[in-house]
Amino acid sequence: MIRLRSLVIAGAAVVAVTGCVAPAPSPGAFEGKAVQTAKAALSSVDTALLASATAVRGRLPQPYLETTLSSAEDSLSSIQTAFDSVQPPATATSDRLRDTLDRLLSRGSDGLAQLRIASRREDHAVVAEATRSLQQVADGLDRFEQEHSG
Amino acid sequence: MKQLLSVALGVLTAIGGFVDIGDLVTSGLVGSRFGLSLAWATLVGVVGICLFAEMSGRVAAVSGRATFDLVRERLGPRAGLANLAASFLITVLTFAAEVGGIALALELASSVNYLLWVPAAGLAVWLVIWRVRFSVLENVFGLLGLALVVFAVALWKLSPSWSDLAHQVLAPHNPSGEGLPTYFYYAIALFGAAMTPYEVFFFSSGGVEEHWTKRDIRTSRLNVFVGFPLGGLLSLSIAATAALVLLPRNIEVDALAQVGLPVAVAAGKLALAAAILGFVAATFGAALETGLSSGYAVAQYFGWQWGKLVRPREAARFHLVVLASTIAAVATILTTIDPIKVTEYSVVFSAVALPLTYLPILVISNDRDYMGDKVNGRVSNLLGSVFLVLVVVAAVAAIPLMLATKAGQ
Amino acid sequence: MTVAAGRVIDLHLHLLDRQVVDPDGRMVCKVDDLELELDERGRPYVTAILLGPRALGPRLGGRLGRWVAAIGERLAERDRPVSRIDFSLVTDIGSAIAVSRPRGRLDVIPLEDWVEEHVIARIPGSRHESE
Numbered sequence: 001m002i003r004l005r006s007l008v009i010a011g012a013a014v015v016a017v018t019g020c021v022a023p024a025p026s027p028g029a030f031e032g033k034a035v036q037t038a039k040a041a042l043s044s045v046d047t048a049l050l051a052s053a054t055a056v057r058g059r060l061p062q063p064y065l066e067t068t069l070s071s072a073e074d075s076l077s078s079i080q081t082a083f084d085s086v087q088p089p090a091t092a093t094s095d096r097l098r099d100t101l102d103r104l105l106s107r108g109s110d111g112l113a114q115l116r117i118a119s120r121r122e123d124h125a126v127v128a129e130a131t132r133s134l135q136q137v138a139d140g141l142d143r144f145e146q147e148h149s150g
Numbered sequence: 151m152k153q154l155l156s157v158a159l160g161v162l163t164a165i166g167g168f169v170d171i172g173d174l175v176t177s178g179l180v181g182s183r184f185g186l187s188l189a190w191a192t193l194v195g196v197v198g199i200c201l202f203a204e205m206s207g208r209v210a211a212v213s214g215r216a217t218f219d220l221v222r223e224r225l226g227p228r229a230g231l232a233n234l235a236a237s238f239l240i241t242v243l244t245f246a247a248e249v250g251g252i253a254l255a256l257e258l259a260s261s262v263n264y265l266l267w268v269p270a271a272g273l274a275v276w277l278v279i280w281r282v283r284f285s286v287l288e289n290v291f292g293l294l295g296l297a298l299v300v301f302a303v304a305l306w307k308l309s310p311s312w313s314d315l316a317h318q319v320l321a322p323h324n325p326s327g328e329g330l331p332t333y334f335y336y337a338i339a340l341f342g343a344a345m346t347p348y349e350v351f352f353f354s355s356g357g358v359e360e361h362w363t364k365r366d367i368r369t370s371r372l373n374v375f376v377g378f379p380l381g382g383l384l385s386l387s388i389a390a391t392a393a394l395v396l397l398p399r400n401i402e403v404d405a406l407a408q409v410g411l412p413v414a415v416a417a418g419k420l421a422l423a424a425a426i427l428g429f430v431a432a433t434f435g436a437a438l439e440t441g442l443s444s445g446y447a448v449a450q451y452f453g454w455q456w457g458k459l460v461r462p463r464e465a466a467r468f469h470l471v472v473l474a475s476t477i478a479a480v481a482t483i484l485t486t487i488d489p490i491k492v493t494e495y496s497v498v499f500s501a502v503a504l505p506l507t508y509l510p511i512l513v514i515s516n517d518r519d520y521m522g523d524k525v526n527g528r529v530s531n532l533l534g535s536v537f538l539v540l541v542v543v544a545a546v547a548a549i550p551l552m553l554a555t556k557a558g559q
Numbered sequence: 560m561t562v563a564a565g566r567v568i569d570l571h572l573h574l575l576d577r578q579v580v581d582p583d584g585r586m587v588c589k590v591d592d593l594e595l596e597l598d599e600r601g602r603p604y605v606t607a608i609l610l611g612p613r614a615l616g617p618r619l620g621g622r623l624g625r626w627v628a629a630i631g632e633r634l635a636e637r638d639r640p641v642s643r644i645d646f647s648l649v650t651d652i653g654s655a656i657a658v659s660r661p662r663g664r665l666d667v668i669p670l671e672d673w674v675e676e677h678v679i680a681r682i683p684g685s686r687h688e689s690e
Contacts, residue, residue, distance in 0.1 A: 046399045046401050047401050047405075047407075058418075060411075066261040068408070213654040228618075228621075452589060466674040
C-alpha cells in the first residue's frame with residue numbers, strides 16, 4: 001500500500017516537473033504555441049484599444065483607464081517573456097515564425113507603453129498615434145493567428 | 151409591514167451577497183471566451199446552491215447545529231479532520247482571492263497599485279469581523295453589492311439580439327477554437343463558483359447565531375429560492391456583457407478591469423462607478439464570509455465557542471483562527487501572485503471539495519433523529535441525489551481537466 | 560438526567576463527537592472520548608466525557624493520532640491529567656450534550672483560557688460585544 005502511494009506521488013511529481021521544463025518542441029507544437037501567444041497578445045492589445053477608445057468618448061475615468069492600460073502592458077510583457085523562453089526547433093520556418101511574432105510582440109509592448117504614458121499626460125495627439133500603431137499590431141497579430149492556425 | 155421589510159431585506163442581501171470575486175472573474179472570463187454557451191453551468195450551479203443552502207438552513211433551524219458541527223458527527227473524527235483540512239485550505243484560498251479582489255477593485259477606483267491596498271483591505275476586513283455585528287455586516291455589504299445590477303442595465307443598453315442570446319443559452323455549442331476539455335474545465339469552474347462551500351458554512355452558522363427556529367424556515371427558504379437565482383442572473387449579466395463587448399474584440403478576460411469595461415462602453419462613467427462600488431462590496435462581503443467561515447469550520451470541528459454574538463474574549467480560539475487566516479490571506483496576495491489566478495484556482499478547488507460539504511448535509515437532512523418531521527421531502531432527496539452525482543463527477547474531473555488544459559489555456 | 564427512561568443511547572451515534580454546551584448556551588467542547596467503568600455485574604457504564612487532543616488522538620488512530628496526542632502532551636501543563644467532565648453533570652442528550660456547570664467553572668479547556676489571556680484579551684475591544 002505504501003509502495004503504491006509513493007509510486008503515485010512520484011508519478012505526479014514527474015508529470016508536474018515535465019509540465020514545467022519543456023524541451024524544444026516539434027515544429028508543429030511550436031507553431032501551436034506561437035498561435036496561442038498571438039491570441040493572448042491580441043487580447044491585451046485589444047483591451048488597451050477598447051479602453052482608450054472608451055476614454056476618448058468620455059466614458060472611462062482616468063484611474064480606470066490607467067489601471068487597464070498598465071495591466072494590459074504587464075500581461076503582454078509576461079506573454080512575451082513566456083514565448084521567448086521557449087527553445088524553438090532548429091528549422092528555418094520556426095526561426096522565421098519566432099522572428100515575425102517576436103517583432104509584433106515588441107512593437108505591441110512599445111505601443112502600449114507609449115499609450116500609457118500619453119494617456120497619463122492626456123496628450124491626445126500621441127494617444128492617437130499610439131492607437132494607430134497598436135491597431136496595426138492588432139491586425140498583424142490577427143493575421144498571424146489566421147495564417148498559422150488550423 | 152415590518153415582517154415584509156425584513157423578508158425583502160433578506161432577499162436583497164442574498165442577491166447582493168451571491169456574487170463574489172470567483173463569480174465576477176469566472177463569469178467575465180467565460181463570457182469573453184465562450185459567449186453564453188456555458189450559461190447552463192451557472193444555472194445548474196444556482197439550482198445546486200439553492201437546494202443545499204435550503205437543507206443546511208433547515209438543519210440549522212431544527213437542530214440548532216451548523217454544518218461543520220455535524221460533519222464530524224457523521225463522518226467520524228478521522229474523515230472529519232481530513233474534510234476540515236481540505237475545506238479550511240480552500241476557504242482560506244478563497245479568502246485570499248477575495249482580499250485580492252478588494253485590492254484590485256480599489257486600484258480601479260484610484261490607480262494606486264493593488265499591492266498597496268492589500269494590507270489595508272485585510273485590516274479592514276479583520277476589524278469589521280472583530281467589531282461589527284453580524285446583521286449589520288450582512289445587510290450593508292449585501293445591499294451595496296446590489297450595485298452590480300448595472301451589469302443588467304448595461305446589457306439592456308447594449309440592446310443585443312435577445313433571440314440570439316437565448317439561442318446561445320438554450321442550444322449550447324462549443325464555439326470553434328476552444329477544445330472540449332477547456333469547455334468542460336470552465337463549466338466546472340462556473341459550477342464551483344456558484345456552489346462554493348463557504349456559502350453553506352456561512353449561511354448555516356448565521357442561522358444558528360440568529361437562533362433560527364422551525365418558524366424561520368420559511369424566511370430562509372424565501373431568501374434562498376428568490377435571492378440566489380436573482381444573484382445568478384447578475385452573474386449571467388456579467389457573462390452576457392462580456393460576450394457582447396469583449397468576445398467580438400478578441401479580448402479574453404485576465405484582469406478585473408476587463409470585467410467592468412463593457413459597463414463603461416455601454417453606459418458610461420456613472421454606471422462604471424456603480425460597478426466598481428459593486429466589486430468592492432461584493433468582494434468585501436465575501437471576504438468577511440470566508441474569513442468567518444475559516445473560523446467556523448475549525449471551531450465547529452473541535453467544539454470551541456465560535457460566533458459573533460459573544461464577546462471576542464469568550465470565543466478566543468475562534469478569533470485566533472480568524473486572525474491567522476486573515477494574515478495568511480494577506481500574505482498570499484502580497485507574494486505578488488496574480489490574484490486573478492488565485493481566484494481561478496480557488497473556484498476549481500472549490501469544485502473538487504464540493505462533495506465533502508454536500509454529502510454530509512444530504513445525509514443529516516434525512517436523519518429523523520435530528521430533523522424530526524422536517525426531513526427532506528421526496529423532491530429534495532431526488533434532486534439532492536442527482537446533484538450529489540453531478541458534484542462527484544465535477545470533483546473527479548476537475549484536476550485531470552486542469553492538467554490536460556493547463557488550467558484552461 | 561432528563562433522558563427519557565427506556566431510550567436507547569448509542570454511544571457512537573448519540574454521544575461521541577457531539578457538541579457539549581453549558582447552561583448559558585456557551586460551547587464547551589466536543590465529546591472527544593468517553594470514560595467507561597464496569598459495575599459490579601461487569602456491565603460497562605459511562606463515567607465521564609474526555610476532551611482535548613490527548614483524548615482525541617487515540618481515536619484518530621495511526622500516525623496522525625499519535626501526532627495529535629503528542630502535541631496535546633506538549634501543550635499540557637506537567638502532570639495535568641486528560642480533561643474530563645463527570646457524567647453526573649450531564650443534563651440532556653439531544654443534538655447537543657448539555658452540562659449543568661458553566662464553562663468557566665468546569666476548568667477543562669486550558670488552551671482556550673491561555674489564548675484568551677495571552678492573545679485575544681490584549682487586542683483592544685475584546686471585552687465588548689459587537690456594535
